[in-house]
Structure formats: structure tokens, C-alpha cells
Amino acid sequence: MIRDSWRIVRLGLKSLMLHKLRSTLTTAGILFGVASVIAMLAVGEGAKRDALERFQDMGVTNLIARSKKPAETQSSSSQSTWSALAYGLLYRDADLIAASLPGSEIARIREIKRPMMRGEYFHTSIVVATEPSFLEITNMAVREGRWLTDTDDRRLQNVCVLGETLARLLFPLENPMDQTVLVGGGDRFRVVGILKEQGRTAGAGSTPYDECMFVPMMTSRRRFGEEVTTRAGGSFSRERVELNEVKVKMPESNEVESGARILRDLIGTKLNDDVIVTVPLELLQQEEESKRMFNIVLAVIASISLLVGGIGIMNVMLATVTERTREIGIRRALGAKKKHIIQQFLVEAGVLSALGGIVGVIIGIILPTVITNVFEQRTDVMPQHVALAFGISAAVGVSFGIYPAWRAANMDPVEALRHE
Amino acid sequence: MAVVVVPGAAENNHVSDRETNGDDIIAEFVDVHRHYKMGDNLVRALNGVSMQVQRGDYVTIMGRSGSGKSTMLNLLGCLDRPTSGEYRVGGRDVSKLSDDDLSDVRGTEIGFIFQSFNLIPQLTVLENLEVPLFYQGKVGPESRKKAEYLADRVGLGQRLEHRPLELSGGQQQRVAIARALMNDPLFLLADEATGNLDSNTEAEILNLFDDLRAKDGITIVMVTHNPTVAVRADRTLWLKDGEVEKLVDNPVRQLATATSSLETESGTADNTATNGENA
Numbered sequence: 193m194i195r196d197s198w199r200i201v202r203l204g205l206k207s208l209m210l211h212k213l214r215s216t217l218t219t220a221g222i223l224f225g226v227a228s229v230i231a232m233l234a235v236g237e238g239a240k241r242d243a244l245e246r247f248q249d250m251g252v253t254n255l256i257a258r259s260k261k262p263a264e265t266q267s268s269s270s271q272s273t274w275s276a277l278a279y280g281l282l283y284r285d286a287d288l289i290a291a292s293l294p295g296s297e298i299a300r301i302r303e304i305k306r307p308m309m310r311g312e313y314f315h316t317s318i319v320v321a322t323e324p325s326f327l328e329i330t331n332m333a334v335r336e337g338r339w340l341t342d343t344d345d346r347r348l349q350n351v352c353v354l355g356e357t358l359a360r361l362l363f364p365l366e367n368p369m370d371q372t373v374l375v376g377g378g379d380r381f382r383v384v385g386i387l388k389e390q391g392r393t394a395g396a397g398s399t400p401y402d403e404c405m406f407v408p409m410m411t412s413r414r415r416f417g418e419e420v421t422t423r424a425g426g427s428f429s430r431e432r433v434e435l436n437e438v439k440v441k442m443p444e445s446n447e448v449e450s451g452a453r454i455l456r457d458l459i460g461t462k463l464n465d466d467v468i469v470t471v472p473l474e475l476l477q478q479e480e481e482s483k484r485m486f487n488i489v490l491a492v493i494a495s496i497s498l499l500v501g502g503i504g505i506m507n508v509m510l511a512t513v514t515e516r517t518r519e520i521g522i523r524r525a526l527g528a529k530k531k532h533i534i535q536q537f538l539v540e541a542g543v544l545s546a547l548g549g550i551v552g553v554i555i556g557i558i559l560p561t562v563i564t565n566v567f568e569q570r571t572d573v574m575p576q577h578v579a580l581a582f583g584i585s586a587a588v589g590v591s592f593g594i595y596p597a598w599r600a601a602n603m604d605p606v607e608a609l610r611h612e
Numbered sequence: 613m614a615v616v617v618v619p620g621a622a623e624n625n626h627v628s629d630r631e632t633n634g635d636d637i638i639a640e641f642v643d644v645h646r647h648y649k650m651g652d653n654l655v656r657a658l659n660g661v662s663m664q665v666q667r668g669d670y671v672t673i674m675g676r677s678g679s680g681k682s683t684m685l686n687l688l689g690c691l692d693r694p695t696s697g698e699y700r701v702g703g704r705d706v707s708k709l710s711d712d713d714l715s716d717v718r719g720t721e722i723g724f725i726f727q728s729f730n731l732i733p734q735l736t737v738l739e740n741l742e743v744p745l746f747y748q749g750k751v752g753p754e755s756r757k758k759a760e761y762l763a764d765r766v767g768l769g770q771r772l773e774h775r776p777l778e779l780s781g782g783q784q785q786r787v788a789i790a791r792a793l794m795n796d797p798l799f800l801l802a803d804e805a806t807g808n809l810d811s812n813t814e815a816e817i818l819n820l821f822d823d824l825r826a827k828d829g830i831t832i833v834m835v836t837h838n839p840t841v842a843v844r845a846d847r848t849l850w851l852k853d854g855e856v857e858k859l860v861d862n863p864v865r866q867l868a869t870a871t872s873s874l875e876t877e878s879g880t881a882d883n884t885a886t887n888g889e890n891a
Contacts, residue, residue, distance in 0.1 A: 196751065206734045522730045525691060527719015527747040527795070529712045605691045609726070 204540040207512070218508045219548035221501035222585050226552025227559055229494035229581040230573065234560035236487045237577070238570035243479040249390070250472035251331060253448055255440040255455050257281060257289065259433060260466050276419050276430035279466045286438050288462055293440055293451050299326040300409060301437040303396040304416050308405060309374040310362040317358055318396040319375060320404045321412030329441040332401065337369055337385030344384075345408040350415070352381035356389035357402040373405070379415050381407060396436070448473045495584075501548065502588035509541050509596035520600050521608030530601035537597035538590055545589025549582045556581060637703070638798045638831060639665040639688065644697035644707075646683050646854075657683040658694070659854035665799060665833055670825055672842040673835045675851035684851065685835045689722055689801050690714045702798050719747050723792030727804035729784040731776035737763065737787050738772040744795045755794070762790040766820060782813035789820065799831035800824075806841055818844050 208215040250256065259280025286300045302321040307314065326332075327339045335356065344351050352373065359368050372380045387401070395401045419432045442451045452471045459467050513520070520533055556578065560571035646658040658680045665671055675681045686692035687699060690706055693714070699707045701721050706714065718724075731740050741759035742751050763772055766786040776784055785805065792800050805821075806814035818841065824830040834845065842848045843862045850857040 196746070196749070199746070199751065203735075210734055518730070519732055522726075522732060523743065523747075524715065525689065525718060525724045525730075526744045526791070527715055529715040529747070531712075532747055606686050609691070609730070 200536060200539045201543060203536065204543040207516070207540055208544060211512075214508060214511075215544060218501075218504045218544055219551070221504035222498070222545045222548025222589065223501075223552040223555065225494065225498035225501040225588075226549050226581045226585045227556040228497050229491075229584065230553065230556025230578055231559040231563065231571075232490040232494050233487075233577040233581075234556075234571040234573045235563060235569060236483065236490055237572040237574055238560070238564075239486070240480065240483045241572055242570045243483065244476065247472040247476040247479065249331075250470070250475075251329065251439075251441060252473050252476065253442045253445050254329060254472055255293075255442065255448065255451055256470040256472070257438045257440070257455060257459075257463075258468050258470065259436050260468050261431075262466050276432040278432040279464070280433045281435040281438055281463070281467055283434050285463050285467075286435060288458065289438055289440060289455065292454050292458060293442070295443045295447075296451065297325050297329060297441045299323050299329045299439045300435050301326070301396070301439065302409065302412055302434070303436040304412065304420060306376045306416075308358070308362060310368075310371065313362050313364065315358065315361045318399045318404045319352075319412065319416070320396050320401070320406050321409050321416075322406060323409055326406070326439070329439050330401070332390060333388045334385050335388040337383070339385055340406060340408050345410045348411045348414050349408060350379065350381050350411060351384045351408065353385040353387060353406040354383055355387050355400075355402040355404045355406075357400070358405060359383075359386045361403075375405070376416070381405070445473065494581075498584055498588050501545070501585070502592040505541055505545055505589055506592040506596060508544070509537060509593050510599070512540070513537060513596045513600040516600075517603060517608045517611040520603055521605050521611065524603075524605035525609060533601040534597045537600050538593045541589045541593025541596070542586060543589075545585050546582075549585035549589075552585065553578055553582055636667045637664050638667055638701070639833070640698075640700040641687075642698040642700070644687065644694045644699060646680075646687060646692070647695045656854050658687070660697070661851075661854070661856055662697075663849060663856065663859075665831060668825070668829050668831055669799075669847070670821070670832045670845040671834070672845040672848045673833065673851060674837060674839070674842050674848055675857070677837070678853075679851040680854040681835050681837075681851055683854075685801070685803055688833060689724060690717045715747075719744055720795055721798045723795065723797035723800045725785070725788050725792050725800060725802040725805045727807040729776070729781070729788045729808070731784055731787055731791075733776055736773050736775060737768070737779070740776065740787060741772075741791050741794055744791060748795065758794060759790070762793050763787075765793075765824075766790045780813075781809050782816055785809065785813075785817055786820070789817075789824075793824075793830070799833055802832065802834040804836055804838075805834060807836075807838070814841070
């Protein structure tokens with residue numbers, strides 16, 4: 193049985209070798225189909241995982257309330273010279289949020305842009321004033337030293353924890369631990385810890401946390417206060433912001449939805465409406481939704497290319513059947529039944545597309561690597577996608593081989609033998 | 613009018629021997645008609661033919677083109693079914709069998725030899741020889757041994773791994789003959805087997821037929837339009853307008869056979885046919 197099957201496959205190969213160029217070209221049709229299916233699915237999968245990780249960085253059980261600077265009007269800008277523009281979350285808002293979401297953990301965050309200096313090394317970045325709970329809520333970890341503690345906060349310690357990137361920028365040659373960094377005009381902060389590299393997009397505004405400095409909340413209030421004066425184009429603008437962000441971690445992911453509702457209800461009633469609530473889980477779901485459409489489009493395009501490949505196979509098989517009419521007649525005369533002829537040509541079509549499939553799989557696995565390197569687009573080749581693409585190619589070959597094989601089998605043996 | 617011909621009516625000794633034994637009739641037409649529709653016309657390609665082929669027979673079928681030769685060949689080879697009448701192969705009526713069953717009859721009972729050899733070009737000689745057994749599911753070490761034996765028997769020697777196109781016409785026809793013998797058929801059915809060969813090769817192939825018949829008792833039915841080929845057979849069935857015109861015993865053949873049996877003993881069977889023709 194196995195030997196017979198092998199014999200049929202080998203016969204298929206031999207027959208395809210009769211027309212090497214034609215077979216190769218036909219195979220190429222399937223090859224591109226399979227390769228594009230695998231590559232497209234890999235791009236889709238990569239984009240999906242990319243999004244997934246991005247939102248996981250924000251924390252899928254987290255809710256994020258962030259202060260939004262109101263749009264400047266003519267009157268407010270003229271006024272701002274004299275009095276500070278006050279907006280955003282207040283300290284008591286954070287307490288209100290914590291009280292409204294029992295069982296949750298919150299971290300209050302204040303972000304202040306400051307130049308930082310260590311010897312001749314200089315970098316302007318964000319000072320993130322926050323609480324000990326921040327580390328767990330954001331799912332970050334300390335690489336060296338320690339994280340901020342309640343004691344630091346209580347004692348208004350001038351200590352800081354550096355993000356990995358910032359540590360490298362300010363201390364390219366020495367170990368930053370227990371060294372001091374000069375922040376703003378004259379505040380010196382002692383480095384007590386360095387965070388593990390996050391490599392994530394989440395951060396303070398557009399600055400990733402890797403590039404931030406973390407200091408105790410109370411220390412920041414004492415050293416920097418709530419008001420920030422910026423000089424732009426010869427005019428001053430003053431802002432008064434108590435908190436830039438409050439991160440809330442819900443105990444379970446199924447409480448995220450209700451938590452988000454409660455939080456949104458607070459805005460505009462008990463909180464000012466200059467607060468935006470971001471729910472990473474919702475974003476993730478939206479992203480998955482849009483990625484699904486994207487994937488469907490990709491799948492349709494890839495299917496069309498496989499279909500075209502299949503039509504190529506059918507075309508070649510029809511030509512083959514016509515050319516080999518006499519062979520069919522001989523085989524029928526020597527005792528082949530219709531099913532044998534069908535089998536022979538189906539296997540031949542199958543071999544043709546499987547060859548294309550195999551090469552297509554190889555190219556389909558290599559191609560995403562190229563895409564990743566050239567377009568910096570993450571790709572993930574999934575084994576099940578490879579199997580799917582190969583399976584479809586084999587199915588295409590066989591199904592497009594059915595009609596030619598049927599035609600071959602139903603030739604009149606007498607006519608077939610007479611065929612020149 | 614249908615002409616019913618029973619070969620060798622009584623005057624031939626060895627035919628009457630066979631008539632006493634019904635098992636020896638391996639192929640038999642009983643009032644076979646084959647009609648085609650060509651547009652509005654009904655073409656009566658065969659119109660009531662009866663005949664018998666007995667074990668060990670060497671029969672040629674002759675006739676002008678349009679006489680029904682090809683139709684008869686197709687029917688004998690189970691490639692076609694009669695419109696009416698019976699065709700018995702080995703005593704079994706095959707005139708109403710299904711396509712699959714007819715394929716089985718072709719694959720087990722009949723050995724085809726064609727004018728243009730009809731080997732499959734992409735297969736080696738060995739693989740070509742194995743084709744009939746493949747469809748019977750009998751390919752294996754034994755089929756290989758058999759192929760080697762038959763290749764040797766037809767004088768091919770060690771050319772099993774060659775492709776057909778690497779062989780001469782005569783060699784190709786030897787392969788075809790070996791292939792026709794692979795399934796131990798009831799009879800060989802040859803269609804102008806020497807039509808594409810030069811006269812020397814033709815003689816070689818005809819000698820091979822004689823030899824197969826003499827040594828292995830192979831039954832041969834050959835359709836031809838070449839009288840010099842036809843006379844090599846025991847008998848010739850002449851067709852005309854779809855009917856049997858006459859059945860002729862070939863005296864030359866009988867003489868040749870007589871000579872052949874003498875010569876065979878001295879081991880030079882190949883020359884005897886030539887002697888026969890000269891005689």
C-alpha cells in the first residue's frame with residue numbers, strides 16, 4: 193500500500209519532469225500564494241502581539257485617570273501671565289477615587305520636566321513623583337538597589353530611582369548607586385535604585401519610564417511645589433497641577449469594566465471634566481477588533497493569490513491531460529480503471545502544489561524576518577499558520593486537479609489510444 | 613447477412629480435437645453487432661460476426677479499411693462493447709460488463725501489442741513492464757523477477773533501466789511484447805505489430821511470435837493489412853463490410869510449422885520462419 197502510494201507519487205514527479213519549466217512556473221504560483229499567506233499572517237500576528245504587549249504594559253487590570261490641560265483660549269492666555277492656570281486632578285480627587293473603588297490600589301503621579309545633571313553629563317527629562325504602590329501597579333521591577341519607600345516619603349528624603357536609560361545617560365562610565373544627581377537649579381537627589389529596562393512605550397506622557405527619574409511624592413511637593421512656570425517666547429505661563437495621573441489597579445480583570453464606569457461617572461460630577469480616563473483593557477479589545485478586520489483583509493488577499501495558483505495548476509493539468517491522452521489510453525488498455533487514472537492525475541496535481549507549498553513555506557518563514565529587519569515591523573510566524581497555508585495549498589492543488597483528472601478518466605480508451 | 617464461422621470445420625485435425633474440449637475456446641464472438649451513430653446515419657461497423665479463438669491459436673484478422681477490423685480489435689480487446697451479441701473471454705460473457713469490470717478483464721486476460729509500441733516514455737523499461745501488474749496490485753519483488761525473465765525471453769537482455777526512447781523500434785516492440793505477457797494473458801492481441809518496423813526487424817518480431825507460440829503455447833490474435841504478415845498465422849479471418857468474408861487456413865504456415873518443429877529441435881528457430889516464407 194505504502195509502496196504503491198510512493199510509486200504513484202514518484203510517477204507524478206517523473207511526469208512533471210517532462211516539462212520542467214512549465215511545472216516550475218506553475219509551482220511558483222502556489223509558492224507565492226503560500227509564502228504570502230504565511231508572511232501576512234506573521235505580520236498580522238506580530239502587530240497583534242505588539243498591541244497586546246503595549247496594553248499589557250499599561251496593565252490590563254488598570255484604570256488610568258489623567259489630567260488634561262484645557263485648550264488655551266485668548267482670554268486665558270492673557271490672564272495666565274498674572275495667575276497660574278490650574279487644572280487636573282487634585283490630591284483629594286485621588287482620595288475620592290480610592291474611596292469609590294474599594295479593593296483597588298492606587299498610585300498618584302506628578303510629572304515635572306526638569307534638567308538633570310551629573311558632572312558634565314546632562315539630560316532634560318521627567319521627574320516622576322509617586323508612591324511605593326507605583327512599582328507593583330505598573331508591573332515594573334528594580335534592577336539594582338531599592339524602590340521608593342513610605343519612609344522616604346515621610347522623611348521627605350532627597351532620594352531617587354533612575355530608569356535604565358536615564359541611568360546610562362547620566363552615568364555612562366560609573367555606577368550610579370549612591371551618587372547624586374543635580375535636578376533643576378539646586379536640588380540634589382541620591383540614587384538609591386535603578387529600574388530594570390522596560391523597553392516599553394508606557395511612560396510619563398511621551399517619555400518612556402526608562403528615561404524618567406522617580407522621587408517620593410512628598411519630597412517633590414516640598415522641592416518643586418505644584419506650580420510650574422515656563423518661559424516661552426518672552427512670555428511666562430504658569431500652571432498649577434497637583435497630580436498628572438492616578439493609576440488604579442483593580443483586583444480582578446472582570447472588575448475593570450464596572451470600575452471604569454464608576455470612574456467615568458465621577459468625572460463631570462465630583463471631579464472636574466479635565467480628566468481623561470484610559471482603560472487599557474478596552475483599548476486592547478478595540479485593537480483586537482480592528483486587527484481582526486485587518487487579518488480578514490490579509491487572508492482574502494492571500495486566498496486570492498492561492499486561488500490564482502490553483503487556476504494555474506488546473507490550466508497545466510488540463511494541458512497535461514490533453515498531451516498525455518495516449519498514455520491514458522495505454523494505461524486503460526493495460527487494465528487501469530477510471531479511479532486509477534483519476535488517482536494518478538490528482539496525485540500529480542497534488543505533488544505540483546505540494547512542491548510549491550514546501551518552497552512557499554520556506555520562503556514564507558524567511559520573508560517575515562526580512563520584513564522585520566527592513567520595515568521594523570514585528571512579525572511572528574505561527575506553526576499553525578504554516579500548517580494552514582500548506583494545507584490550503586495541497587487542498588487547492590487537489591481540488592483544482594479534480595476536473596482535469598475526471599476528464600482524463602472519462603476519455604474513451606479507443607479514442608485515447610488513437611490520439612496522436 | 614451474418615456469416616457464422618466456426619474455425620476449421622472438421623477437415624482440420626487439430627481443430628476438431630479442440631472442439632471436443634469446450635475449455636479450449638478462449639475467445640468467442642457470437643453474432644456480434646457493433647453499430648455507431650454518425651450524425652443521422654447508422655454505421656454498421658460489425659454486422660453479425662461469429663468466430664472462435666482456441667488455446668494455442670495463431671489467427672490474423674484481415675480486411676480493407678472500413679471492413680470492421682478496428683472495431684473487431686476494440687471489441688476483442690474489451691475496449692468497447694458490442695451493440696448486440698455475445699463476446700466470451702475464457703467462457704465468460706463480457707459484452708455487458710461495467711467499465712471497471714472490463715478494465716479487469718483487459719488487465720488479467722488480454723495482452724495488448726500496438727503498432728506504435730505505446731510504451732510510456734517517462735518510465736523505464738522495468739517500470740513499463742510492471743504497469744499491467746500495478747493495476748492488479750501485484751507489483752513487488754516477484755513482478756521484478758518476472759519482468760527480468762520476460763525481458764530475457766523476448767531477447768532484451770539487460771536493458772531494464774533504459775528509457776523507451778533510448779531503444780530501437782524493434783527493441784521497443786520487444787518490451788511491448790514482454791509487457792503484454794506480464795499478466796499471463798489468455799491471448800496476445802496485436803494491432804499491426806510490425807507496421808512501424810523495417811522488414812528485417814519485422815521478421816525478427818514475427819519469429820519471436822512463432823517462438824513464443826511454439827515454446828510457451830501463447831495464443832496470438834493479430835490484426836493486420838499486410839498479407840506477408842498474415843500468412844505467418846495458422847488461419848486468417850477476412851472481414852468485409854462488417855461481416856466475415858472467409859476464414860482461410862494458411863498452407864504456408866503449416867509448412868513453416870512443420871519445418872519449424874524440425875528446426876527447433878536443432879535450436880535455430882529464428883531461421884525457420886524465413887525458410888517457411890521461402891517454401
